[in-house]
Amino acid sequence: MVDAVFLALSVLTIGSAIAALEIRSLIYGSIALMLALSGVAGFFLLLDAPFVAMFQLSVYVGSIAVLILFTVMLVRRELIFNKVEDKRRRYAGIALMIVIMLGIGTIIIGSGLKTMDTNSAEVDYKKIGEDFLTYYSPALIVMALILASSIIGAMTLARREDVIDGQRAD
Amino acid sequence: MSTIAPQFRLSRFIGSLFDLIFWVILIFSLVGLPIVFIVLFYIKLPVINNQLMTPYLAMTWMADPSRTLPIVKNFMHTTIFKVMAFPGFGFAALLAAATIFVERKFLAKIQLRVGPLYCGKIEGILQLMGDGFKLMSKEIIIPAKADKPIFWLGPLLFVGAAGAFVSLIPVAPGWVVANPNVGLLAVFAVIGFFPIIAVLTAWAANSKWTFIGGLRALHQMVAFEIPLILSLLGVVILSGSLNLSHIVESQEHFWWIAFLPIGAIVFFITILAELERVPFDLPEAESEIVAGWLTEFSGMMYGLIQLGTYLKLYAFAGLFVVLFLGGWNGPMVWPPFPQDIITQGITIGPVTAKFPGLPLFDQEMLNGTLWFVIKTVGVILLILLPRGVFPRVRIDMILHTGWYKLIGLAFINIFIALGLLYAGVLGPGGLLQ
Numbered sequence: 211m212v213d214a215v216f217l218a219l220s221v222l223t224i225g226s227a228i229a230a231l232e233i234r235s236l237i238y239g240s241i242a243l244m245l246a247l248s249g250v251a252g253f254f255l256l257l258d259a260p261f262v263a264m265f266q267l268s269v270y271v272g273s274i275a276v277l278i279l280f281t282v283m284l285v286r287r288e289l290i291f292n293k294v295e296d297k298r299r300r301y302a303g304i305a306l307m308i309v310i311m312l313g314i315g316t317i318i319i320g321s322g323l324k325t326m327d328t329n330s331a332e333v334d335y336k337k338i339g340e341d342f343l344t345y346y347s348p349a350l351i352v353m354a355l356i357l358a359s360s361i362i363g364a365m366t367l368a369r370r371e372d373v374i375d376g377q378r379a380d
Numbered sequence: 381m382s383t384i385a386p387q388f389r390l391s392r393f394i395g396s397l398f399d400l401i402f403w404v405i406l407i408f409s410l411v412g413l414p415i416v417f418i419v420l421f422y423i424k425l426p427v428i429n430n431q432l433m434t435p436y437l438a439m440t441w442m443a444d445p446s447r448t449l450p451i452v453k454n455f456m457h458t459t460i461f462k463v464m465a466f467p468g469f470g471f472a473a474l475l476a477a478a479t480i481f482v483e484r485k486f487l488a489k490i491q492l493r494v495g496p497l498y499c500g501k502i503e504g505i506l507q508l509m510g511d512g513f514k515l516m517s518k519e520i521i522i523p524a525k526a527d528k529p530i531f532w533l534g535p536l537l538f539v540g541a542a543g544a545f546v547s548l549i550p551v552a553p554g555w556v557v558a559n560p561n562v563g564l565l566a567v568f569a570v571i572g573f574f575p576i577i578a579v580l581t582a583w584a585a586n587s588k589w590t591f592i593g594g595l596r597a598l599h600q601m602v603a604f605e606i607p608l609i610l611s612l613l614g615v616v617i618l619s620g621s622l623n624l625s626h627i628v629e630s631q632e633h634f635w636w637i638a639f640l641p642i643g644a645i646v647f648f649i650t651i652l653a654e655l656e657r658v659p660f661d662l663p664e665a666e667s668e669i670v671a672g673w674l675t676e677f678s679g680m681m682y683g684l685i686q687l688g689t690y691l692k693l694y695a696f697a698g699l700f701v702v703l704f705l706g707g708w709n710g711p712m713v714w715p716p717f718p719q720d721i722i723t724q725g726i727t728i729g730p731v732t733a734k735f736p737g738l739p740l741f742d743q744e745m746l747n748g749t750l751w752f753v754i755k756t757v758g759v760i761l762l763i764l765l766p767r768g769v770f771p772r773v774r775i776d777m778i779l780h781t782g783w784y785k786l787i788g789l790a791f792i793n794i795f796i797a798l799g800l801l802y803a804g805v806l807g808p809g810g811l812l813q
Contacts (some may be wrong), residue, residue, distance in 0.1 A: 237530075237580070261562050261565065271573070275576065276602060279579060283579070
């Protein structure tokens with residue numbers, strides 16, 4: 211049962227990832243990207259990590275895919291992409307992907323991670339929280355600082371002082 | 381004198397009946413029976429009263445009304461019943477349908493109108509059924525330049541997402557379709573799908589009204605998701621759990637709205653915005669952009685969207701009750717099942733009938749459901765109320781409210797919850813448990 215689900219999820223994820231790159235229509239491409247990201251969430255569910263799976267869904271599918279859709283719909287296509295495409299680039303890309311996958315694959319197989327335990331108890335989110343506040347607290351602080359600085363940067367960039375909107379209700 | 385079918389001949393009619401019966405029997409025995417046996421081979425049959433419930437035994441028991449109850453009771457605890465009937469789709473759809481009718485009457489009474497009146501003689505009680513039949517019998521029109529796959533999928537996905545949301549709401553102790561440990565996060569994940577569906581169907585219809593409505597829906601829902609999530613963190617901090625059933629159990633003595641009123645108010649406003657209800661109904665502002673992102677839907681496709689909207693309304697009201705109003709908790713008002721009937725059976729004259737398997741539902745579950753329904757109906761009426769009272773606000777005012785004021789209030793709410801937690805008053809290990 212688990213194997214069948216794993217295979218189906220793999221086909222879904224990889225297939226829709228390829229479709230996201232190859233489909234001509236940008237909207238369909240972003241829908242395929244959403245499917246690929248949901249497939250990754252399915253992998254997390256298989257690995258007994260529902261906490262990560264739910265965040266994968268709400269952050270990647272719920273927010274990032276929405277942003278991509280927004281961009282695709284609102285901005286004209288020529289402004290996002292200028293089409294530079296030839297056969298050599300394509301084959302170079304495929305070759306690069308195969309090299310990277312082989313590299314990562316050898317590392318994973320070499321690390322002794324050969325079987326997947328799917329019957330263990332699900333990871334408790336309270337344990338994740340404890341780890342974040344004790345052992346991984348420097349990482350948490352660094353992440354918080356990076357996020358805060360990027361939010362402040364985004365707000366500074368988005369601010370326009372030349373526009374005075376007289377209709378605002380405040 | 382006119383006849384409906386001038387060529388009618390009774391002998392031909394009876395002949396065609398026999399014809400039908402012959403074909404049904406033939407197809408059933410050649411195709412149906414093998415399928416039944418194949419299905420039975422894979423289904424795990426339940427054991428009731430120490431007997432394996434084979435279909436033959438089940439039919440024998442069903443023939444005797446006093447022995448059907450154990451089968452019914454066993455069926456009621458299966459997942460398929462929970463999904464289809466009680467805490468799942470059937471129950472929610474019933475409440476949703478009632479909401480549609482009550483909304484019209486309620487708004488009419490607020491605005492000193494009469495509302496639906498003629499359909500069904502008494503206060504237009506059959507209006508809803510008439511509307512349903514009308515929607516079902518209307519033609520489904522697909523715009524010529526629409527993107528057909530997405531346009532067809534949109535309403536189905538909308539109802540599906542709303543159903544997934546409904547499945548997470550616990551109605552009574554143990555009566556919930558899906559009870560994951562990260563229930564509240566699952567709710568956030570499901571809510572994230574609605575703006576995508578809205579904007580995709582709006583784009584697929586290829587009309588300017590739908591597209592403007594879809595973009596408005598996207599703006600509004602994305603903006604209000606953040607205060608929605610933040611306003612619920614206070615409850616998570618105080619109850620120490622993300623599981624919705626645990627959150628209800630933690631409110632056995634007092635409701636969280638007593639300690640977190642700001643969070644409850646912020647959550648209520650975000651509910652109005654997420655549901656696109658007045659005063660935040662810009663995505664389907666009927667006086668500006670026809671019907672917003674629903675403009676091009678017709679027939680049952682519109683019906684499905686409507687069903688999804690009201691399922692979503694029920695689910696949000698249920699979530700409010702679960703998180704802030706104590707869910708199924710309430711004084712025990714449901715009378716206990718009379719013991720005489722269980723022990724001695726029902727005596728009518730000379731006949732005594734004993735029914736093993738009674739009571740069908742335990743008292744706690746019925747009482748919990750009663751309180752949950754009462755509170756949910758109250759919250760639904762509160763959600764409907766602004767539509768009769770307030771005008772629509774501008775999009776920049778909505779976004780301003782969402783991004784500035786509600787997020788600020790939600791943070792204040794989180795600090796109140798943290799203060800109560802660290803003062804040792806509430807929460808895990810607090811004074812008031």
